[in-house]
Amino acid sequence: MVVMGVAGSGKTTIGEALALAIGAAYVDGDQLHPQANIAKMSAGIPLSDEDRWPWLAKVGETLRSGRETVIVGCSALKRVYRNFITESAGAPVLFIYLDGSRELISRRMRERTAHFMPASLLDSQFAALEPPEADENAVAVAIDAPLDEIVKSIIGKIRDLPRSADAP
Incomplete structure (x- = not known):
């Protein structure tokens, strides 16, 4: 699974809580960025x-190498990125889209500390964002609720997904 959304949407917080709730491993996609990417973003330069x-190849490789259920936090802003991650993973990937207003996410970004991504890049994130469409393997969840409610919503949406014939 990939917990996706623009910077400040809560990928790490929600991804870690979801992983704990379902017994999965969580990997912060920020840790997979090359240092040059982090330097660019820290300087306020969009990627x-x-x-x-x-970076997206590393996200896919991380998903592929997991021996257990793995959740990676990754912006996955464009459909082509999500397709690439799925190809790199070598198996279906569920994308969990964290959907929130620009105002809410901007406020959260201003309140957080010790993160390399400046709030000044939020506009570029929203400009690049292509929310998942109905034909993609994705669920959307609103992020304007308490953390436990968001996690419960995600788990409910996952449970409601149709299962393939070869699923356990």
């Missing part, structure tokens, strides 16, 4: 697609 491809 280009060329900057993102090696």
